[in-house]
Amino acid sequence: MYMPAGKVRRDPRSRAVRTKRTFAFIFAAAVGGLASVGAANGEPPAEVRIGVLAYRGAESADGAWQSTFDYLSAALPQYRFTITTGTAPFLTAAVAAHRLDFVITNPGHFLELKVDYSASALATEEDLEGPPPAEAIGATVFAPAARAELQTLSDLRSLRIAAASPDAFGFRAASREFLDHGIDPLKNMTTDFVGFPVDEIVKAVRAGRADAGIIRSCVLERMVAEGAARDEEFRVIGRKPSSDLRCQVSTRLYPGWPFVKVAQTSPALAQQLSKALFSMQPGADEKAWVEPDDYASVQDLYRTLKVGPYAPFTKLGLLDLIFEHRYWAAVVIMAALWWLVHGVRVSYLVRQRTRELQLAHEAARLRGEQMEHTVRLSLMGEMASSLAHEINQPLAAILTYARGCERRIAGGADADSLREVVGRIAVQAERAGDIVRRMREFVRKNPAPQVPIDPTAALRDAVALFEPTAANAGLEVIADIPDGLPKIRADRLQIEEIVLNLLQNALEAVAAQPDRKVWIVAAAAAGRLDISVRDNGPGLAPGAAARLFDPFFTTKSNGLGLGLSLSRTIVEAHGGQLSVATNAADTGATFRFYLPLMEDVARA
Numbered sequence: 001m002y003m004p005a006g007k008v009r010r011d012p013r014s015r016a017v018r019t020k021r022t023f024a025f026i027f028a029a030a031v032g033g034l035a036s037v038g039a040a041n042g043e044p045p046a047e048v049r050i051g052v053l054a055y056r057g058a059e060s061a062d063g064a065w066q067s068t069f070d071y072l073s074a075a076l077p078q079y080r081f082t083i084t085t086g087t088a089p090f091l092t093a094a095v096a097a098h099r100l101d102f103v104i105t106n107p108g109h110f111l112e113l114k115v116d117y118s119a120s121a122l123a124t125e126e127d128l129e130g131p132p133p134a135e136a137i138g139a140t141v142f143a144p145a146a147r148a149e150l151q152t153l154s155d156l157r158s159l160r161i162a163a164a165s166p167d168a169f170g171f172r173a174a175s176r177e178f179l180d181h182g183i184d185p186l187k188n189m190t191t192d193f194v195g196f197p198v199d200e201i202v203k204a205v206r207a208g209r210a211d212a213g214i215i216r217s218c219v220l221e222r223m224v225a226e227g228a229a230r231d232e233e234f235r236v237i238g239r240k241p242s243s244d245l246r247c248q249v250s251t252r253l254y255p256g257w258p259f260v261k262v263a264q265t266s267p268a269l270a271q272q273l274s275k276a277l278f279s280m281q282p283g284a285d286e287k288a289w290v291e292p293d294d295y296a297s298v299q300d301l302y303r304t305l306k307v308g309p310y311a312p313f314t315k316l317g318l319l320d321l322i323f324e325h326r327y328w329a330a331v332v333i334m335a336a337l338w339w340l341v342h343g344v345r346v347s348y349l350v351r352q353r354t355r356e357l358q359l360a361h362e363a364a365r366l367r368g369e370q371m372e373h374t375v376r377l378s379l380m381g382e383m384a385s386s387l388a389h390e391i392n393q394p395l396a397a398i399l400t401y402a403r404g405c406e407r408r409i410a411g412g413a414d415a416d417s418l419r420e421v422v423g424r425i426a427v428q429a430e431r432a433g434d435i436v437r438r439m440r441e442f443v444r445k446n447p448a449p450q451v452p453i454d455p456t457a458a459l460r461d462a463v464a465l466f467e468p469t470a471a472n473a474g475l476e477v478i479a480d481i482p483d484g485l486p487k488i489r490a491d492r493l494q495i496e497e498i499v500l501n502l503l504q505n506a507l508e509a510v511a512a513q514p515d516r517k518v519w520i521v522a523a524a525a526a527g528r529l530d531i532s533v534r535d536n537g538p539g540l541a542p543g544a545a546a547r548l549f550d551p552f553f554t555t556k557s558n559g560l561g562l563g564l565s566l567s568r569t570i571v572e573a574h575g576g577q578l579s580v581a582t583n584a585a586d587t588g589a590t591f592r593f594y595l596p597l598m599e600d601v602a603r604a
């Protein structure tokens with residue numbers, strides 16, 4: 001059905017062109033010869049890297065341009081030409097990475113390189129036996145000859161079509177023709193992109209995996225000539241007139257492949273190359289290079305299809321941006337991930353620590369309460385006997401007064417003479433009740449809230465509570481607690497407890513002294529209430545000073561070691577401090593603590 005490539009139709013232009021080129025070749029060879037002298041002088045030939053688009057496999061790509069490479073090597077011996085073949089994306093990446101100086105590629109790919117990488121065409125290929133350079137290539141849509149129902153492009157609607165890739169020039173050229181028939185191959189057909197080499201397309205159609213195929217113009221003819229396909233095997237669909245091109249095409253024709261200069265290649269080198277190309281003597285393949293075409297028709301094709309440089313801006317922009325900054329994007333994504341993981345981890349740790357702290361806090365509070373209660377009970381135990389003695393006194397007095405009343409009543413005394421005695425009984429009973437009440441309050445477990453209290457009364461009460469115990473032990477308590485001390489905010493019982501603790505310790509410290517004394521002094525100054533308890537005992541045991549306030553530190557056989565530790569905790573909870581010093585004359589110890597006055601707290 002189609003014209004085999006073997007038949008050659010000579011173009012009347014070719015003889016004149018050949019003659020002109022022969023002279024040019026001689027000139028170029030002479031220039032090359034001169035240059036080779038330079039090379040022979042010891043300078044190694046500079047490398048010129050040329051990328052070649054492979055649409056029929058690497059070997060075929062090399063072969064197609066062999067005459068050009070042979071010619072360039074001969075004409076410019078000062079350069080060593082290295083050829084890299086690959087697909088369009090591969091070559092684009094190589095251009096982006098500055099690994100190529102020139103590229104021989106299809107017009108569509110050139111357009112992309114031109115827009116994205118400022119590449120420019122040095123020359124356009126020309127087949128001396130073929131069509132003019134502006135109409136050198138197109139695409140062929142073909143189907144098995146046996147499928148008689150497939151005659152026009154419209155017959156292919158909804159069928160399966162094989163092509164090399166969605167960005168192959170052939171597929172794009174054919175897409176435009178399909179669109180003219182109201183068919184968008186990507187939407188209205190099933191496309192099967194089989195990749196390169198394009199021979200795969202022929203195989204897919206032959207095997208029935210696709211109803212039709214899209215292939216670059218003249219490839220089918222070349223395969224028939226090579227014996228890779230049979231003449232009568234396929235029929236070209238939607239054939240267009242192609243007078244100069246000796247192959248059947250289904251599409252408009254576009255300029256031949258350009259020899260492309262990459263932006264950073266030096267103009268001097270480009271000039272040398274284009275000069276050489278224009279003067280190239282065609283080889284057996286009749287290939288030559290002419291002034292570059294303007295590729296406007298290709299631009300028009302891409303604009304119509306809205307592909308390549310004409311793809312909608314957002315899509316192209318975003319993908320380009322991500323691709324171009326992919327390393328930074330990866331770094332940013334990894335940093336964001338790290339930050340996220342770190343944030344989650346930190347918040348988890350913070351929550352865990354907070355929970356642990358809360359538990360520890362609660363445990364410490366319970367332990368503190370327990371300790372406080374234990375100490376209070378132990379103090380109570382120690383003071384119980386002397387308190388019993390103290391209560392006994394009012395009781396004995398009450399008994400005496402009551403017996404006296406009995407006797408007077410028996411003697412016929414009148415009510416008036418009894419009134420005074422009954423009054424005394426009431427006073428004694430009140431005193432006993434007071435002692436019992438205070439004992440009860442003292443052993444009560446829950447501490448009261450801190451409220452404004454009168455320190456004079458609290459301190460005097462504590463001393464009064466201690467008096468019987470001190471009297472029993474032969475200890476003289478010398479108290480200097482002035483009237484009208486300014487108020488403090490405190491739990492009164494806890495303050496009494498501290499004072500009782502210190503007095504009890506003093507009592508125990510002076511036990512061995514013949515003359516036992518304890519001084520308790522209170523004074524308000526500089527916003528605070530200072531209280532000291534001094535004794536004339538032996539002072540602190542050696543090495544004890546550092547550990548006095550540790551819980552369970554004791555030098556006594558029956559001691560608990562909790563009194564001072566607890567007292568310090570209470571003082572600090574009231575915003576004060578408790579400390580100890582051995583007296584100057586080395587007799588006895590002085591414990592001091594202070595509590596903030598209310599006015600001062602208010603000022604702060």
Ligand code: ADP
Nearest residue numbers: 505509539554555556559560561562563564589
């Ligand atoms: P405990 O009285 O049960 O031993 P404390 O915590 O009240 O517990 O006292 C701890 C230790 O401090 C006592 O064992 C004692 O060695 C020392 N200490 C306390 N008060 C005095 C004091 N006034 N003179 C000498 N040492 C004292």
